[in-house]
Amino acid sequence: MAVATRLMGEYDVPEGVDIRGRYDEGFAGILTREALQFVADLQREFRGHVRYAMERRREEQRRYDAGGAPGFDPATRRVREGDWVCAPVPPAVADRSVEITGPVERKMVINALNSGAKVFMADFEDALSPSWENLMRGQVNLRDAVNGTISFHDEARNRVYKLNERTAKLFVRPRGWHLPEAHVLVDGEPAIGCLVDFGLYFFHNHKQFRASQGGGHGPFFYLPKMEHSREAKIWDGVFERAERWAGIERGSVRATVLIETLPAVFQMDEILYELREHSLGLNCGRWDYIFSYVKTFRAHPDRLLPDRVLVGMAQHFMRSYSDLLIHTCHRRGVHAMGGMAAQIPIRDDPAANEAALELVRKDKLREVRAGHDGTWAAHPGLIPAIAEVFDANMGGGANQIQTARREDARAITEEDLLQPPRGVRTMEGLRLNTGVGIQYLAAWLGGAGSVPLYNLMEDAATAEISRVQNWQWLRHGATLDGDGVPGLRVTPEMLARVLEEEMTRIEREVGKDRFQKGRYKEACKLFARQCTAPELNDFLTLDAYNHIVVHQPKAISKL
Ligand SMILES: CC(=O)SCCNC(=O)CCNC(=O)[C@H](O)C(C)(C)COP(=O)(O)OP(=O)(O)OC[C@H]1O[C@@H](n2cnc3c(N)ncnc32)[C@H](O)[C@@H]1OP(=O)(O)O
Numbered sequence: 001m002a003v004a005t006r007l008m009g010e011y012d013v014p015e016g017v018d019i020r021g022r023y024d025e026g027f028a029g030i031l032t033r034e035a036l037q038f039v040a041d042l043q044r045e046f047r048g049h050v051r052y053a054m055e056r057r058r059e060e061q062r063r064y065d066a067g068g069a070p071g072f073d074p075a076t077r078r079v080r081e082g083d084w085v086c087a088p089v090p091p092a093v094a095d096r097s098v099e100i101t102g103p104v105e106r107k108m109v110i111n112a113l114n115s116g117a118k119v120f121m122a123d124f125e126d127a128l129s130p131s132w133e134n135l136m137r138g139q140v141n142l143r144d145a146v147n148g149t150i151s152f153h154d155e156a157r158n159r160v161y162k163l164n165e166r167t168a169k170l171f172v173r174p175r176g177w178h179l180p181e182a183h184v185l186v187d188g189e190p191a192i193g194c195l196v197d198f199g200l201y202f203f204h205n206h207k208q209f210r211a212s213q214g215g216g217h218g219p220f221f222y223l224p225k226m227e228h229s230r231e232a233k234i235w236d237g238v239f240e241r242a243e244r245w246a247g248i249e250r251g252s253v254r255a256t257v258l259i260e261t262l263p264a265v266f267q268m269d270e271i272l273y274e275l276r277e278h279s280l281g282l283n284c285g286r287w288d289y290i291f292s293y294v295k296t297f298r299a300h301p302d303r304l305l306p307d308r309v310l311v312g313m314a315q316h317f318m319r320s321y322s323d324l325l326i327h328t329c330h331r332r333g334v335h336a337m338g339g340m341a342a343q344i345p346i347r348d349d350p351a352a353n354e355a356a357l358e359l360v361r362k363d364k365l366r367e368v369r370a371g372h373d374g375t376w377a378a379h380p381g382l383i384p385a386i387a388e389v390f391d392a393n394m395g396g397g398a399n400q401i402q403t404a405r406r407e408d409a410r411a412i413t414e415e416d417l418l419q420p421p422r423g424v425r426t427m428e429g430l431r432l433n434t435g436v437g438i439q440y441l442a443a444w445l446g447g448a449g450s451v452p453l454y455n456l457m458e459d460a461a462t463a464e465i466s467r468v469q470n471w472q473w474l475r476h477g478a479t480l481d482g483d484g485v486p487g488l489r490v491t492p493e494m495l496a497r498v499l500e501e502e503m504t505r506i507e508r509e510v511g512k513d514r515f516q517k518g519r520y521k522e523a524c525k526l527f528a529r530q531c532t533a534p535e536l537n538d539f540l541t542l543d544a545y546n547h548i549v550v551h552q553p554k555a556i557s558k559l
């Protein structure tokens with residue numbers, strides 16, 4: 001009988017699975033044979049559906065490129081007009097007034113769970129650079145967090161971090177459908193990243209989570225970047241498959257879907273319908289939504305965006321999206337979550353800090369008055385101010401699902417949702433996009449997926465806006481109409497000059513040493529290539545991902 005020999009320093013994998021990431025004993029506790037079998041089964045069952053859904057995305061984009069636009073689908077009118085509701089919200093998460101988000105980094109996980117927020121969304125997505133190390137450490141951190149054993153020793157400060165008695169409820173955001181996981185091969189192909197994230201987390205945590213956090217429900221998830229209800233249907237199938245495997249009740253797993261692509265705003269009822277037994281509502285992912293507006297209309301020169309800083313929630317198309325999302329969720333009996341204000345605390349300047357806090361308060365006041373049931377905080381320092389605004393304006397309830405029906409939003413039309421944002425385009429806008437884009441990418445290549453830049457939080461979604469806006473302005477030779485210089489158009493020469501000047505400025509700001517040690521030059525090259533590509537690439541992180549994949553050679557010594 002043939003006996004498979006496992007080499008020392010090699011993961012114990014089931015048939016058809018190959019792990020190409022670094023071996024680590026801690027990671028091996030996550031990448032067990034049984035867990036990998038579960039992940040491989042998910043891949044095999046759903047990869048065909050995902051491939052088809054991605055092909056349909058490309059097909060739709062070709063239609064938009066030919067002059068079309070997204071809209072409500074006449075074929076699903078009955079779903080939109082029907083009187084169905086989603087499964088009731090589990091009591092454990094009825095109150096989600098403040099949710100903190102952050103990457104799955106060990107200290108941050110502890111800080112976020114202790115932050116006083118009702119929910120912590122642990123992020124494998126916009127806030128994480130998906131290197132093998134980050135992903136696997138993230139899984140270890142989440143397992144330890146769910147088990148309640150997580151701790152962290154900050155040696156520099158000689159401070160030990162542990163969980164408080166009361167912690168936020170954990171939601172996990174896996175990557176989007178489009179991202180592969182190059183370190184996990186199933187049947188010779190890179191795995192679908194989000195099924196690795198979901199599968200490993202679910203496998204190791206479902207039991208403990210339901211007992212300690214979910215009150216019999218859970219685990220809970222956030223689902224990013226979907227464009228169509230068929231993609232939500234795949235997730236529904238994944239959840240059902242996981243529930244059957246675990247022998248738990250159908251509808252235990254719950255998820256909030258981010259509405260953060262322009263096509264998805266026309267599919268909100270349909271998305272909730274597909275997930276109606278597993279739904280925990282929708283969230284306004286405003287930053288990716290802006291990115292998606294540019295991407296969807298990349299071939300439409302009449303829809304050029306103004307400066308990034310001017311595309312806020314006060315723009316008609318953004319307000320319409322948030323209002324319709326609230327109406328849709330409340331009609332279906334689930335949470336309508338608000339989004340992320342980009343401001344973060346400014347430690348060394350009290351006046352600037354107060355001004356930033358005031359902007360956050362204003363944004364949150366708009367959200368709660370509009371009817372949102374909760375919102376996101378990027379930083380623990382913002383939680384008291386955000387909680388105060390929500391507590392004072394939610395009428396004493398855990399949420400506004402029954403009290404803020406927003407029937408007026410029924411009148412929102414396709415034109416409202418597509419109306420181009422207003423404002424000027426400036427050289428300063430081009431510079432800011434460029435400087436932020438390069439610095440973010442340099443951080444991402446170095447392993448940090450969310451960073452503070454010029455007192456704002458930047459992550460993959462905000463960086464995408466910078467990239468696609470530069471691309472759009474260049475592609476269509478946009479006129480910079482806010483600088484008082486008539487006829488100033490964005491050209492390849494202008495962008496090349498701005499790239500060079502921004503690199504000089506970044507070097508000055510971060511210092512020669514950090515500049516040399518950092519990955520700024522590589523980031524600049526990548527960012528420039530993305531901004532000048534003849535065809536707009538779908539995702540910055542897809543191109544950049546190749547730069548962070550590290551395949552390990554096979555181990556050599558025997559067990
Ligand atoms: C578009 C979207 O998708 S939004 C959602 C995705 N983006 C995010 O989740 C961004 C989350 N925020 C962050 O990552 C961070 O706040 C940053 C990178 C913007 C700033 O982080 P820092 O520079 O570390 O901030 P700062 O130095 O002020 O941190 C102070 C303390 O707060 C902690 N902290 C800051 N943000 C967070 C957070 N989101 N969650 C948990 N802890 C946090 C830090 O770990 C630090 O802890 P310590 O005092 O124990 O060392």
Ligand SMILES: O=CC(=O)O
Nearest residue numbers: 285286287288461
């Ligand atoms: O994920 C959130 C967003 O705004 O993008």
Ligand SMILES: [Mg+2]
Nearest residue numbers: 126285288461
């Ligand atoms: Mg997003």
